[in-house]
Amino acid sequence: MNPITTALLGLSVADAIGVPVEFQTRSELDKNPVTDIRGYGTYYQPPGYFSDDSSLAFGLAESLATGSFDLVDQSKRLINYKHHGYWTPNDEIFDIGMTTSRAIDHLGNLFRNNKTSELSTLHQSAKESDNGNGALMRIFPLYAYLRDKPVAEWIAPIWQHSALTHGHIRSVCCCFLYLRFCHHIVTAEKKEKALELARRELLDFLMAANLPLEELDTLATLIKADFARVARTQVRGSGYVVQSLEAALWSIFNADNYRDTVLNAVNLGEDTDTTACIAGAPAALLYGVESIPANWLEALARREEIIDLGDRLNATYPTPNVR
Ligand SMILES: [Mg+2]
Structure with missing residues (x-):
């Protein structure tokens, strides 16, 4: 299976495993840990139902599968998610992040007032408080569009897409590190080497961008930590983009298969x-689609359509140099 389809399955299956226990505390989960697929719980959804993370990623995938990077089209699909349940398991939304929801309302206003030319400058008004994980969680499909481009050309599209909801440089740095990590996994690096290469590329960007030192400090753990040795007590699966990526990397570096990474x-x-969801795409790329437990994959809502979407997106951006 191609890497795009593999990762879309990896991220949406993982999302669905997390949905029934969203917002549970660690101590609650320590008493009753998730060990297999469950249903119902927090949102009373059946097993295999994925949330906004996957729906919004699929919306981006559909947009890019049209053959172009088009902020107007990407925005329409974000709006469609909020108002029509686009790419949800059952045409109904049961989850949306606060920043994403507010940002989608703003996108709607730009359309109503014929101001879609402003979509490409949204990052200029980004606030530090807009650093939830809402762009990182849906960014993976952009990898298909970027994978054959030189690394210097990656930041601009990442920033423009992220800024539709999350325009702060911190979200962009997390998305960039994440996508480069995925890229190096696809090009057959071991996960340690893949992260090392991605970190070096992020540092190169940060040096060139001349960011304030305080901003660099917020990324220090992502840039330096040996996640295999970081204690579980040191990571948080919160909604803050930096902690979210740290937690996903911790999950990856403390497991040797897809199932344990997700759990x-x-x-x-x-x-x-x-x-x-964030851990699920690289984990599926690392261990292959066959590593996803069969009963998890079987339960996944809209599985065949997701496979078709991944195949279409993969075929839209062929890569002779990448397996
Ligand atoms: Mg969600």
Whole structure:
């Protein structure tokens, strides 16, 4: 299976494993840890139902599968999610982040007032408080569009897409590190080497961007930590983009298969579906689609359509150099 389809399955299955226990605390989960697929719980959804993370990622995937990077089209699909349940399991939304919801209302206003030319400058008004994980959780499909481009050309599209809801540089740095990590996994690096390469590329960008030191400090753990040695008590699966990516990487570096990576992420508590979703794409790339437990994959809502979407997106951006 191609890496795009593999990762879309990996992220949405992981999301669905986290959904029934979203917002549970770690101590609650420690008493009753998730060990297999469940249903109902927090949102009373059947097993295999994925949340906003996957729906919004699928919306981006559909947009890019049209063959172009088009902020107007990407925005329409975000709006469609909020108002029409686009790419949800059952045409109904049961979860949406606060920043994302507010940002989608703003996008709607831009359309109503014929101001869609402003979509490409949204990052200029980004606030530090807009650093939830809402862009990171849906960013994976952009990898298909970027994978054959030189690394210097990655930041601008990442920033423009992220800024539709989350325009702060911190969210962009997390998305960039994450997508480069995925890229190096696809090009057959071991996970340690993949992260090392991605970190170096992020540092190169940060040096060139001349960011204030305080901003660099917020990324210090992402840039330096040996996640295999970081204690579980040191990570949080919160909705803050930096902690979210730290938690996903911790989950990956403290497991040697897809299942344990996802369960690591979910059992951290809090934003369980999103931590798992972020960890789920690279984990599926690392261990292959066959590593996803069969009963998890079987239960996944809209599985065949997700496979078709991944295949279409993969075919839209062919890569002779990438397996
Ligand atoms: Mg969610």
